[in-house]
Amino acid sequence: MVDPSLYRPKNVPELPGVYRFKTQDDSVIYVGKAKNLKNRLNSYFTDITNLHPRTAMMVKTAAKVDWVTVHNEVEALQLEFTWIKAFNPRFNVRFRDNKTYPYLTLTLKEEFPQIAVTRGAKKKGNKYYGPFTHVWAIRQTMEQIIKVFPIRSCKDSVFRRHQLMKRPCLLGDIERCAAPCVARVDKNEYSQIVNNVLNFLNGNTKTIFNDLNYEMQKASQNEEYEKAARYRDRLEALNKVVELNAIVFDDETDADLIALAVDELHLSIQIFHVRQGQIKGERSFVSDRIDHKELPDHFEDLLTQIYGELEGDAIPKEILTNHELSNLENVTKWISENAKKSVDIRRPQRGDKKKLMETSEKNAEQNLISHKLKRSADLLARTKALEELAQALELEQAPLRIECIDISNISGTSTTASLVVFEDAIAQKKHYRTFNIKSFEGQDDPRAIAEVVSRRYRYLIDGEDAENSNKKSFAYRPSLVLIDGGIAQVNAARNALDELGLSEIETVGIAKRLEELWKPGAKDPIILPRNSEALFLVQRIRDEAHRFAVTKTRQRHSKKSLESELDVIPGLGEKKIKFLLDKYGSVSKIRKLDIKELAQNPGFNEKLATAILDGLQAETPSFDVETGEILS
Structure with a gap:
């Protein structure tokens, strides 16, 4: 790789323009545009350690950079689109569905x-x-x-x-x-x-229906019954086609509805094509996210690539998006010039268009989930992910059993740790466990990590699982322990393992930047390539650990809230509490009962019913068990 300081450009103009990063053999690897070329290009070379890892890799891969100045940002959009199409740079996001639609x-x-x-x-x-x-x-x-x-x-x-x-x-x-x-x-x-x-x-279609109906009636009156039957059949067939293309808006609506859903690694695009008020087509695709642009910037790139190749009537009057654009005025002007008419780009706020946009968003999100599930189910992809992870972490063999620990709390209370298990890169939900933090109150993630690591991996030493089938999975030794956190958390985990004499178990921290993995005591992170199967696997494990931890934390918090209200009522034991919650569903619903209704339950009387309702008049809030939402 070339030292970026050797090709840092000088005398860059403070003008709008488009620039290209090239390799030594003049292959274009990245194309970008800027309002101010000097400021933008300087940002790549001032401090390369502050760049996103993907961007830093691009700058180190390149050996030269050149640029062309333009008069305005609209011209910059056009030239950027032309260059990306011509050179297909490897570090630019390309929104391609890899399909030729009919x-x-x-x-x-x-x-x-x-x-x-x-x-x-x-x-x-x-x-x-x-x-x-x-x-x-x-x-x-x-x-x-x-x-x-x-x-x-x-x-x-x-x-x-x-x-x-x-x-x-x-x-x-x-x-x-x-x-x-x-x-x-x-x-x-x-x-x-x-x-x-x-x-x-x-x-x-109205005129066509009227004409066919008229011809059918005319033929019938003239006793041309075969001819009338043909028109009748055509009317029935026409109705079927209309049903296939149900009108969802008024006849004048001519729009594309585009929704974008993202995670750290992927971009999912869903498009509905509405013409003359009817949904005439739809398409969806998922692309790799190879940079960390904000959503408005991704949308600008997406619209540029979709409509840069179209002109005239192929471009609708409206382009509706589920996110605002950062450069809306210039993108609108450029697309309108291609369409040779005024094009309105906006985010729908109400009505049927907003409802269809919500459907489009859900489809984009579902497509993203489906893509990830399909990818995770691929045996070759799983094998490659484990091999890449072993290579990146310098492990002797692929980590066939990975355990990941995540800490979750609600406002510093009900701190809960989750432990999820992946074997052969597949989630093993029957082996999941949760730990309530016992050694302290409050929020201290490194301390919580140390407690959980000590409690979980002590089983590898004490052999308690031989007699305890409920914790049988704890007898299995992991190849790798992932910690959802940075250097402080992973150091705490490493120290706890060392104290147990389990120094052979590898442990790594997952930083906020997903592709950064931290080894204990390291000064710099290990960077996983953005498009690697290893990074995709780490993302899935981290997300699953977080989901499981949050769910259990909310349930624990809700249970504590309910217990604190019902347990303090004299004469109300564990069985009666369970009976009430099973029958009425929540404390808030019990609170709304009258004394007579509550007293009619088996084992209850007016005295106990009065005590229960008096006890529930306190201001203590109750929580929804699933969501943690305050109910009253």
Whole structure:
């Protein structure tokens, strides 16, 4: 790697522009833009130790940097997009779904246009509808359309063959095609069919319904019952297509709804395409998050990449997002220039658009969870994660059993430690344990860590598990102990293990920056690569430990609150307390009962009921067992 000080740029202008970091062989590895080039580039070289590890790696990998000044930020957006597309820099986030989604296409430049399912590059002169997530959905829609509007769906080669044969295909025989190949309709009549399809796909269905209904009634009055039946079938088919594309907004709504969900390692994107008030398509994908930009900046990059390749009608009137943009004015101006119309970019605050955005957000979050579950279930990925972790921590072998300890409390009280267990990189929930901190009150994470480590790993020495099946899992020796915390917490864990004579058990701390792992006594952290399976595994273990700790802390806090209210009431023992809570659900509901209603319970009388209700009139709040929320 090159010493960054050797290529630190000089005489950088204080102007807006776009810059490129390059390797020695001129490969572009990062593209960025700045309002002030001098300030931005200086930030990379002033103190490299303060940079995010991923950014620091980029600066050390590069060997040179150059730039181009522009007149304004809109030009900077355009040039940045062009360079990212041209060079595909490895340190830039690319929002790609790695899929080619199908579109419903009308080939309007042909003499007799066809309807077809297409993928890939779009051709000028064609009209595209979509994208659709599933090809079966678009084929189902197309089949319903040709039942109503007999537009041709054959390939050009098939069309020409039947022209020469002067005989229609099967679709022509069953009236699913107007058969222009054998001149059953002339060019004007066929154009009307195409216009009806366009009107329908653009959401203008009222006129089409009226026309078909009129023709059906007319044929019936003329006693042309077969013809009337055909129009009836077309109306039924049209209703089915309309149901597939239910109107969710008014007819004028033309918008893309884009939701972004993130964690430390991933970006999940969900897009709904609404045209003429109908959801015409949706798509979703998950990308690796290779830098630590804020969400508004990620959204700017996302919109630039999506709409940089589109123009005109392909860009909707509205782009609705679930987060604000940091550079909203310039992004809006740039996209509007591409669209050749005014485009409104905003976050919906109320109404149906906000509801659909909430749905989009949930989908993005669910897609993120599904992606992580799929990745964690992959045997090769799990094996690679353990190997990478062993290599990074310089372990002799892969850590097949990992235990992680997390401390949680509520305002310094009810301090609880969780211990979660992963074997072969898979969570073993039956081995999870919680520890109530007993040696002190208040908040002191290192001290709590020391207590938990001492209590848990003493079982490896004392052999208590031989007679105690409830703690059987404690007999298993972990390959690695992860501590959710920095150097102070991991040092406390290390000291506790050493006091037990278990110096062979490795222990590592997980810092706030997820990719930083701290070994006891270390001056610098171990940095895991952002896109590594090892980092993904550490994230899952840390998140699971935190979730488990918070849940148990809330339950303990709630239980203490309930016990403190009911236990002090004379004549109310453990069985009666359990009976009341099982029957009524919570102390707040018991408090609302009257004396007679409470006294009717078996084993209760008016004297005890009065004592209970008097005792519950105190101001002590009660808590929801699941959430820790104050109920009264």
